[in-house]
Amino acid sequence: MPRRGETAVFRPFRRWFPFLVPLFVVVNVALFVLTMYVNDCPAHMQAAGDAIGGSAGEGAAAQGCWLEPELGRFAFQSYKENPLIGPSSATLLRMGALETSKITKDHEGWRLITCIWLHAGVVHILANMLSLLLIGIRLEKEFGFMRIGTLYVISGVGGSLLSALFMVSNISVGASGALFGLLGSMLSELITNWTIYENKFAALLTLVIIILINLAVGILPHVDNFAHLGGFTSGFFLGFVLLVRPQFGYINQKNSPLGFPVGTTKRKYKTYQIILWVIATVILVDHWLGIGTERVQCQRALFMVPLSELYTYFKVELQHAKQLLHVFTARKSIKSDMRKYWKD
Numbered sequence: 001m002p003r004r005g006e007t008a009v010f011r012p013f014r015r016w017f018p019f020l021v022p023l024f025v026v027v028n029v030a031l032f033v034l035t036m037y038v039n040d041c042p043a044h045m046q047a048a049g050d051a052i053g054g055s056a057g058e059g060a061a062a063q064g065c066w067l068e069p070e071l072g073r074f075a076f077q078s079y080k081e082n083p084l085i086g087p088s089s090a091t092l093l094r095m096g097a098l099e100t101s102k103i104t105k106d107h108e109g110w111r112l113i114t115c116i117w118l119h120a121g122v123v124h125i126l127a128n129m130l131s132l133l134l135i136g137i138r139l140e141k142e143f144g145f146m147r148i149g150t151l152y153v154i155s156g157v158g159g160s161l162l163s164a165l166f167m168v169s170n171i172s173v174g175a176s177g178a179l180f181g182l183l184g185s186m187l188s189e190l191i192t193n194w195t196i197y198e199n200k201f202a203a204l205l206t207l208v209i210i211i212l213i214n215l216a217v218g219i220l221p222h223v224d225n226f227a228h229l230g231g232f233t234s235g236f237f238l239g240f241v242l243l244v245r246p247q248f249g250y251i252n253q254k255n256s257p258l259g260f261p262v263g264t265t266k267r268k269y270k271t272y273q274i275i276l277w278v279i280a281t282v283i284l285v286d287h288w289l290g291i292g293t294e295r296v297q298c299q300r301a302l303f304m305v306p307l308s309e310l311y312t313y314f315k316v317e318l319q320h321a322k323q324l325l326h327v328f329t330a331r332k333s334i335k336s337d338m339r340k341y342w343k344d
Contacts, residue, residue, distance in 0.1 A: 020145035021136035024152065025129050028175060031117050032086075032125050033074075035095050039087035040073040041065035076121070084121025089171055092118060098172040100164045112164070116156035118173040128175045131214075135182050147242045148182070155181020155235040162230025170224075177227040181235025183211050188239030192276050196245060240280035244273050 042065055065075035066085070076085050093099060096114030103109055119125035140148045159177020186207055194200060214228070 014144075016141055016144045018137045018140040018145075020149050021132060021140050024136070024175075025132060028117055028119065028125060028129060031095075032119050035087050035091060035118060036074045036076070038095065039077070039091040041075045041077055041088070042068050042073060044088070082121055084123045086119065086121025086124065092120065092173055093171055098160055098164060099170075100168045103164055112157050112160040113153075115160055115173050116153075116175050116178050119175070120173055124174060128179060131179050132175065132182075135179065135186070139182060139186070143243055151181055151185050151235055151238050151242060152178045154238060155184070155231040158234030159224075159227035159229075159231030162233075163224050163227040166226045167224055172224045172227060174224070174227070176224065177231030180214065180228045180231040181238070183207075183214060184232040184235030184237075185239030185243055187211065188236045188276075188280075189243040192240050192243070192273050193245045234284075237280040237284050240276045241284065244277060 045065060064078065066078060068075040076082065077088050079085070081088065089097075093102075095118055096111055097118060098111050098115035102111055119128065136148060136152070139151075156175065156178035159180065160172070163172045163177070190203060190207060211232075
């Protein structure tokens with residue numbers, strides 16, 4: 001503690017050694033290698049050809065696997081079957097991919113967690129792991145492995161939940177939901193610790209651009225944007241709870257020197273930080289524990305309605321809205337012509 005007349009020296013926040021995020025990368029890569037081992041494309045293609053028999057079976061076996069001579073049983077499925085350069089959908093499902101019917105009918109809720117550790121191909125895992133290293137290591141250095149590990153897993157499960165609700169007819173794998181959770185937590189961390197940052201608007205602009213670029217990826221085919229949205233939302237609210245920092249100038253009364261004036265000390269957290277923490281906690285508890293029967297009934301209803309029917313409903317409503325807009329525009333044009341007529 002500084003003595004009277006001495007200048008206090010600023011002590012930066014603790015810097016953690018990042019080991020959990022690199023460990024996550026190793027686990028994801030190891031599971032992808034295991035998935036390719038289980039996939040065993042050459043053996044399955046040969047078995048499929050033998051089962052069909054005749055010229056059709058020879059044609060099926062002739063399709064072959066990509067890089068079979070070099071990789072053997074680790075060879076990839078044909079580019080036509082999997083453009084991401086990876087295993088078959090059947091293998092992914094066997095390894096724990098997310099499929100709504102498996103959860104609702106077979107009660108395999110564990111797929112909500114296992115799917116975030118699997119990837120559909122080399123392109124998929126490279127993009128996700130590079131993003132995880134770039135985003136996750138910085139966060140782990142600043143906030144530690146406990147907070148970032150919790151954020152990663154819960155955001156991934158949150159993305160899986162939303163994906164299971166809306167992507168009913170597709171299977172889903174990948175760490176994208178967890179990655180978007182980290183992006184969401186970066187945004188909420190910037191908001192709740194706003195007074196600490198020096199270049200506030202530059203940091204906000206940079207982060208918003210990164211988030212928009214990643215969200216734009218959802219426009220591409222075969223991308224589960226619902227997992228992105230669910231992960232981002234979960235991470236955003238978790239950031240207010242887990243990543244809040246004390247204010248500069250805060251001094252714990254227990255550690256203050258004898259005779260130190262109480263009025264000069266700052267509160268550990270600002271009022272807006274506490275308010276955001278409470279709001280985010282309530283929303284997260286309501287979301288994860290299912291408080292409120294109306295929301296639970298709504299989720300059950302979504303499980304019962306096929307995605308095709310939801311799409312048809314929204315398409316009809318959109319056409320109806322376009323017709324109303326056309327009628328409104330036509331009436332406005334007629335009124336304008338009438339006004340011109342009366343003026344003339």
